[in-house]
Amino acid sequence: MYIFDSVQKCKLLFEPLHDREVRIYVCGPTVYDDAHLGHARSAIAFDLLRRTLKALGYRVLFARNITDIDDKIIKKSLETGEPIETITARYTEHYLRDMEALGVLDADIAPRATESMEAIVAMIDRLLKSGCAYQSEDGTVWFDTSKDAEYCTLSHRCGDDDEAQSRIEHEEGKRHPRDFALWKACKERDVCYDSPFGRGRPGWHIECSAMIDETLAYKGEPYAIDIHGGGADLFFPHHENEAAQTRCATRQKLAKYWMHNGFVTIDGEKMSKSLGNSFFVKDALEVYDGEILRFYLLSAHYRANFNFNEEDLLASKRRLDRLYRLKKRIYGVKEGVPNADFQQEVLDALADDLNISRALAAIDERIASANERLDADPKNKALKKEAAADIAWLSQLLGIGGKDPFDYFRIGMSDEQIARIEALVAERNEAKKAKDFAKADALREELSQMGIQLMDTPQGTVWEKAE
Structure with missing residues (x-):
């Protein structure tokens, strides 16, 4: 198999660290809101990778995390008055429900940040003791990017993004603009955990490095895992920072291959909550069946940016219809x-x-x-x-x-419509049993006027909407 490696920017022959075994980690959602089409695109892309590797004969161990402690979650809790646990439990359930509707397989390993605190604290402690991290006066622990000679060799974007990185981590107390928080000191109305370096909570980047090290990594090898994946927006600074933390804490490179899926846009605009055009999966599922959405999102190459629009979605559905027409025929x-x-x-x-x-x-x-x-x-x-x-x-x-196939072609019909049709079909079957063929023919005609076609098979009578 050949995969495009985001670091080397070319297709490489895939050679796993262990023969016929593949360990994959994909960044999952931060559960402060419902999943949008960007989440769906990423999940479906790496679901395809996982299924393909299995079909090619590899044993795949697949991990996708849940970030359930984060600035956005805390902000939502303060705005709504809801406990953090209530917010994260609700949106985790919604995410898993949406992924199931889209046919995304459950992860083999699904670590959560709040359940990985011991591993997170241990990794930060190692970074402090090795001199790759330092603590500012307010108690925040920072990663010292100057101590990592390979920092920015992953994305090669630091020169272009220094200002953006500085804005992201704008707090006082850090030594260099690129430095980022590993442990945020406890503040008023904050969520706090105990640690050897004071009460606080983890920064976003350290969570993934620690969870990979705890649940998935090969120990003592040049690379921790085979493939790390996620959306293109995570390449810098998130994945760059993950890689730096792991190098300095474990003396391993984080992943042998890095894969990133393209953005989702809606009629040409990049999806963004700040633009107010985020399209939630739950809203799409109210209009379109999950398999139809899956097929549409699957139909473009995973690295390409994807412009979501209904015209293309309907064209994609017509393509899927052809498969189901053949299935109906047999x-x-x-x-x-x-x-x-x-x-x-x-x-x-x-x-x-x-x-x-x-x-x-x-x-x-x-x-x-x-x-x-x-x-x-x-x-x-x-x-x-x-x-x-x-x-x-x-x-x-x-x-x-x-x-x-008959259920597929009923998608979009209401429960009331289906119940009415099923009742008429049952009534026709009873008429046929009673050899009242005039009534059976009349019922078939009534159903035909409703746009329903019948097919008598050895398994019984089946029906569908006329195409």
Whole structure:
């Protein structure tokens, strides 16, 4: 497999630290608000990476953290009067619910900052004792970037971003503009924990370094993990600072490969709460099914910036519809063996830095080919079994195509509509059993006038909205 490494800015042959084993850490959400499409894009991108590596035969250990102590969370608590624990529990639950709706697999390891305080304090203590950190008069502990000769070798952006970094860490007491807080001394109306260097709470950057070291890292090796991922906005300063902390505390490089997904924009504007155009996943899920959203967000290369708009989303849905039409056409057929050449073609595409465009083109061609062959030989069970197996394999690989096809084409219908239709279908079935074919035909016509088509199968009568 080849992946694009953000540090070297080129595609590299992926060679894991241990044969056929991959350890991945992806920065998760700060749970002070609901997840937006940027969170969804990142989660889906690295979910695809994880699924692809598994399909290629790797054993994958995947970690995604939850930041549940942070300035934004404290600010929200002060504004609303809600306890921090209530806020973080609610938005963690919402995040996990949204990810499930999008077909994102649960992390193997899901560390939380508040549950990792011992590891965080231990790493800060090591940095202080090694001289790579210092404590200012107010009790804040700072990372001393001048003590890390490799600082800024990750992102190569420090020269452009010194001013931004200085604004982020603007507090008095630090020695250099680039220095950043490891431990923030306790202030009035703050959340505080005990530590050898005084009461306070961790800075954002130290949390990930400590959680990786505690839960995922190979000990005593040149690199702690194989792959570190996240959104492009985290590359500097967050990932730069993580890498510096880990180098100085453990004498390890944090990750052998760094991967970053592109931004999400809405009609051309970068998503940002300050711009007031953040699009929450929960809002999108009220309008569109999670699998349709997943397929849309999956359809562009993970490194590309993604412009979210409804026109493209509907075009993406039509592409997904084709897969479900084929699945409907072979409804009730038991799976056979997937086509090996098709599998290889898709995996070869994804092994090229997750080249989703090539993979989807191969899938489109396979669907078209299956339909052509079934048109020529509609009763060929071997063709149907192979198509069913291909779709089942895609469901595991891409997280799409796993729904009942008739349920898929009912998406967007209300519970009341579905209940009314189910009642009419049941009434028609009873009429058929009673050999009242005139009534059965009349009910079929009534359903047809409602835009509903019926299909009598060995498994019973199924229905769908007319296309």
